[in-house]
Amino acid sequence: MAHAAPHLRLIPPLGPSAPLPESPAWSEPPGERGLADHQRPCPPGPLTLEALFQQHARYVATVVLRVLGRDHEVDDVVQEVFLTAMTGLAAVRSPEAVRGWLKTIAVRKACRHLRRRRLRGLLGFDKESPCYEHLAAPGCSPEESALLARVYKELDRLPVAERVAWTLRYVEGEQVEALAALCGCSLATAKRRIAAAQARLGRTLGHDR
Amino acid sequence: MTAELTDRIGRAALQVEVPWTPERAALVLRGVHGRRRRQRRLRGLGAAAGVLALVLLGPWLVVSLRGRGAAPATRVASVQKAAEPQVGGELTAAERPLMRLRDGSLVRPRGRASRVRVREDRPGRTVVALTGAAQFEVVHDPLRLFRVETRGLAVEVLGTRFVVEEHGAGIRVAVHEGRVRVLWASHYDEVGAGRSAVFLPEQPAAQPGDADPEAGPVASAPPPLAEPAPPSVPPAPPPPLMEPAPSTPPPTVLSGAAHAAAAAHPGVRRASLRTPHTPPTSSTAPPPAAAAVPAAPPPAEPESWQALAREGQFEQAYSLVYGPPATASGAHRTPPPLLREREGGPGELLLLADVARLSRHPADAVAPLGRLLREHPADPRAPLAAFTLGRVLLDELGRPREAAQSFLRVQELDPDGPLSQDALAREVEAWSRAGEGASARTRALHYLQKYPAGRRLRSVRHFGELL
Numbered sequence: 148m149a150h151a152a153p154h155l156r157l158i159p160p161l162g163p164s165a166p167l168p169e170s171p172a173w174s175e176p177p178g179e180r181g182l183a184d185h186q187r188p189c190p191p192g193p194l195t196l197e198a199l200f201q202q203h204a205r206y207v208a209t210v211v212l213r214v215l216g217r218d219h220e221v222d223d224v225v226q227e228v229f230l231t232a233m234t235g236l237a238a239v240r241s242p243e244a245v246r247g248w249l250k251t252i253a254v255r256k257a258c259r260h261l262r263r264r265r266l267r268g269l270l271g272f273d274k275e276s277p278c279y280e281h282l283a284a285p286g287c288s289p290e291e292s293a294l295l296a297r298v299y300k301e302l303d304r305l306p307v308a309e310r311v312a313w314t315l316r317y318v319e320g321e322q323v324e325a326l327a328a329l330c331g332c333s334l335a336t337a338k339r340r341i342a343a344a345q346a347r348l349g350r351t352l353g354h355d356r
Numbered sequence: 357m358t359a360e361l362t363d364r365i366g367r368a369a370l371q372v373e374v375p376w377t378p379e380r381a382a383l384v385l386r387g388v389h390g391r392r393r394r395q396r397r398l399r400g401l402g403a404a405a406g407v408l409a410l411v412l413l414g415p416w417l418v419v420s421l422r423g424r425g426a427a428p429a430t431r432v433a434s435v436q437k438a439a440e441p442q443v444g445g446e447l448t449a450a451e452r453p454l455m456r457l458r459d460g461s462l463v464r465p466r467g468r469a470s471r472v473r474v475r476e477d478r479p480g481r482t483v484v485a486l487t488g489a490a491q492f493e494v495v496h497d498p499l500r501l502f503r504v505e506t507r508g509l510a511v512e513v514l515g516t517r518f519v520v521e522e523h524g525a526g527i528r529v530a531v532h533e534g535r536v537r538v539l540w541a542s543h544y545d546e547v548g549a550g551r552s553a554v555f556l557p558e559q560p561a562a563q564p565g566d567a568d569p570e571a572g573p574v575a576s577a578p579p580p581l582a583e584p585a586p587p588s589v590p591p592a593p594p595p596p597l598m599e600p601a602p603s604t605p606p607p608t609v610l611s612g613a614a615h616a617a618a619a620a621h622p623g624v625r626r627a628s629l630r631t632p633h634t635p636p637t638s639s640t641a642p643p644p645a646a647a648a649v650p651a652a653p654p655p656a657e658p659e660s661w662q663a664l665a666r667e668g669q670f671e672q673a674y675s676l677v678y679g680p681p682a683t684a685s686g687a688h689r690t691p692p693p694l695l696r697e698r699e700g701g702p703g704e705l706l707l708l709a710d711v712a713r714l715s716r717h718p719a720d721a722v723a724p725l726g727r728l729l730r731e732h733p734a735d736p737r738a739p740l741a742a743f744t745l746g747r748v749l750l751d752e753l754g755r756p757r758e759a760a761q762s763f764l765r766v767q768e769l770d771p772d773g774p775l776s777q778d779a780l781a782r783e784v785e786a787w788s789r790a791g792e793g794a795s796a797r798t799r800a801l802h803y804l805q806k807y808p809a810g811r812r813l814r815s816v817r818h819f820g821e822l823l
Contacts, residue, residue, distance in 0.1 A: 196392075200385050208374040208384075221374060226387045233392065283371040291368035298365055317362055318369040352361060 194236050194245070200229055203246060207253045213318050214257040214311060216299040217277055224260050228253045254311065254329045261307045277303070301351050305344050312337055313344035457482065461502065462493040466521060481751070489521030496534065501751070508668030508714075509555055512537040516549070526554040535811070662704070665711045674715035677708065702728050702735045709744060718752035721745075729765065739770040743779055750786050760786035760795070777803075781812035788819035796820050 204225060211224045231252050239245055267273035279296035287295075302310045312330055315321045321329065327337035455463040455472065463484065465472050470488030484492075486506040494502045494513045502513040504520055509527050511520055516534025520527065529538055530552035537546050540555060547553050664673035700708070705724040712720035725745040729738055746762030749755040763786060766779035780803050787796035800820020803810060810816070 196388065197385070200381070200388070204381055204384065205374065205376045208376055209372075212374050213369065213372050218374065222380070222384050222387065225384050226391055229385075229388045230391050230395070233388075283368065284373045287368070287371035291364075291371060294364060295368045295372065298368075317366055318372070320366065320369075349358075 194239065194242070196229065196233055196236075199232060199236070199245070199249075203249050204229070206246065207249055210250055210253045210319065211257050212282075214254065214314050215260060216279060216282060216302065218282070220260065220264075224253070224256050227256045231256070251329055254315065255331070258307055258311050258330075261310065265307060297352060298348070301348050305347060308332075309340045309344040309347075312340035313348070316341050459497070459500070460495045462491075464491040464493075466490055466519075486520055489519065491517070491519045493517045494534075508540060508666070508670075510539040510714075512539060518547075523554050526556040528552060528554045661711065662707060665707055670711050670715035673711045674717060674720075677711060678717075678720070702732045702737050702741070705732075706737060706741060706744075709741070709748075713744075713748060713752070718748050721748050722753070733769065739766045739773050739775050739779075742766040742769060743775045743782075746779065746782060746786065750782065750789065756786040756788075756790035757792075760790060760792075777807050777810055778812065780806070781810070781816050784816050785819045788821075793821060797822070 207228050208221050208225050211221050211228070212218060215221065215224065228249060232249060235248075239248065264273060277299075279299040280292055282299060283292045283295050302314065305313070308330070312326060315326045315329060316323065323337055323341070324334060326341075327334045330337060330340075332340075455465075455474070457463065457474065459482075461482075463472055463474065466489040470490055471486070472490055473485040474482065475485070476482050481501045482503070484490075484502075484504045486504050490504075492502075492504065492513065494516055496516070504511040504513070506520060506527060507522075511518070511529055513534075513536050516536055517532040518534070518536050519530045519532070521530075522528070529536060529547055531547045531549055533549050535546055535548050538553070538555060545553070659676075661673040661676040664670075664676060705728040708724040709721040709728075712718065712724070722745065725741045725748070728735070728741045729745070732738060742762050742765040746759045746766065749762060750759035760783050763779040763783035766773075767776050767783075770776060780799065784796050784800045784803060787793075787799060797820050800816045800822050803812070803816045803820070804822070807813075816822070
């Protein structure tokens with residue numbers, strides 16, 4: 148088969164029978180990885196904008212940063228997330244569900260922001276050359292910083308849907324089912340997007356090694 | 357990509373962290389508040405603009421919707437059954453100064469002696485029999501015929517406000533808004549907004565001028581289509597009683613319009629003849645010398661069906677032509693001599709068709725009209741005959757396919773004539789009623805091409821299904 152069609156690459160099969168390469172075994176819930184104890188969200192209080200912001204702003208900002216990769220774009224998206232959240236806050240019955248709900252909003256706003264960024268780039272308005280070297284925390288090793296910078300540069304070349312799916316799976320550490328719900332697509336579509344992104348990144352990052 | 361590389365990326369991603377300081381958080385929160393305020397302001401402006409638009413456009417919208425809802429196709433021209441005594445029967449103006457029909461049209465009789473009888477002889481056709489004078493405000497609907505009949509004259513309404521009243525020996529039609537079609541004997545004319553015209557009952561012809569004091573400045577009506585009237589009508593001839601005793605049978609007298617018509621269309625002459633039977637007591641008295649001559653009454657003339665028809669007595673005229681009813685149901689089956697023998701000109705044939713139509717025997721109008729079209733296709737009244745035939749077939753006899761052919765004939769006989777536009781529009785209607793949607797559509801498109809701003813656009817679009 149491989150001889151008959153040399154242009155086809157063997158992509159690791161996905162699905163329950165052959166799971167994706169395992170993301171690191173996180174002890175923390177997704178999105179809270181690397182947060183110190185004092186930075187953990189406070190117990191749920193009254194659902195006002197201020198309270199909501201105080202409890203979840205940092206978490207939302209982290210999710211947005213991991214999807215976008217550019218720190219200076221985070222604040223705008225966080226504002227949009229909380230503005231949208233305010234309109235639907237009355238419908239939230241369980242305070243425990245607020246975090247997941249905010250994450251869904253954050254992912255979709257980030258997707259929209261990425262699409263706008265791509266459009267600006269196509270129209271020639273996005274002339275900024277992104278610097279991903281400073282994306283990692285100051286205590287990070289130079290190798291890890293360089294790896295992250297290369298990964299995000301490659302992610303910039305991917306279609307937005309594939310980029311977000313891959314980021315949520317391997318950077319944010321989401322399970323595929325939760326990822327599909329966050330992206331608003333089916334499980335199969337989520338797997339297909341992750342596999343496509345994985346193949347593209349493998350071609351570039353794998354050869355660079 | 358290997359699992360090892362993925363694992364390395366995952367570990368490195370742990371280090372991706374937002375430098376989230378309290379100052380930055382406060383700045384972002386302030387931004388959220390600012391955006392909320394802007395959002396609210398925009399919503400308020402949008403709501404205010406919506407309310408303003410509603411206030412400004414609301415009355416117009418209500419009037420527009422009410423006007424549209426007042427005359428749906430299913431309810432047009434139907435007189436309220438419950439209000440039968442109000443709109444049916446004979447009512448004087450004092451008893452019922454304002455009559456409102458179900459479709460919203462208003463009839464306002466004028467004067468105590470005015471009598472109005474409203475009937476719906478079939479769906480989509482309201483007929484008002486009028487004696488005296490009345491003002492009408494008719495809701496426009498292309499699917500409905502509103503017709504006012506008075507003394508042998510019929511006014512067909514195209515959606516308008518107008519007055520019909522007796523005016524000396526004639527009938528005056530003054531149109532305030534819209535347009536009406538006036539039919540008499542074998543002719544028709546249209547009177548537009550701001551115009552009025554006087555039609556003589558026996559020789560209807562528009563007299564110019566005659567401004568309506570209520571309608572403000574009113575221009576004169578155009579002359580009738582079939583018989584162009586002179587710009588001014590000469591005074592009526594002296595009464596026959598004042599004339600010298602004739603040694604020959606009394607002369608028939610032509611009205612001014614009839615003189616012109618007779619000169620223009622010799623075939624019209626008989627239909628235009630007016631025999632003075634009621635001496636008018638006008639100020640136009642003859643000189644005393646003439647009065648000294650002993651007067652002799654005109655010899656009694658046997659009453660002809662033509663004379664009866666000109667007096668508006670169509671039932672009697674019909675009986676005279678076709679003889680007494682041959683059956684108990686009142687059907688006359690004997691064809692009149694006019695049709696059996698090759699007698700009578702186009703004028704008489706048209707008059708005979710009118711006698712049949714207006715005496716409620718529309719089926720008998722087909723033969724004279726058909727004969728006119730066969731034998732006198734070059735006559736200037738042939739298009740009118742074809743149009744009338746189309747109307748009879750479509751409106752009275754329910755034979756839309758043949759009606760469409762008749763309306764097509766009108767356009768062939770006189771492609772740019774005054775009837776051509778209406779004929780084409782009615783042809784579209786006829787094809788539609790015959791179930792020939794494709795033909796209706798084709799002819800409707802032809803109408804739109806030929807008359808892009810035509811007065812029957814709405815009806816044509818409706819029947820041609822071009823909406």
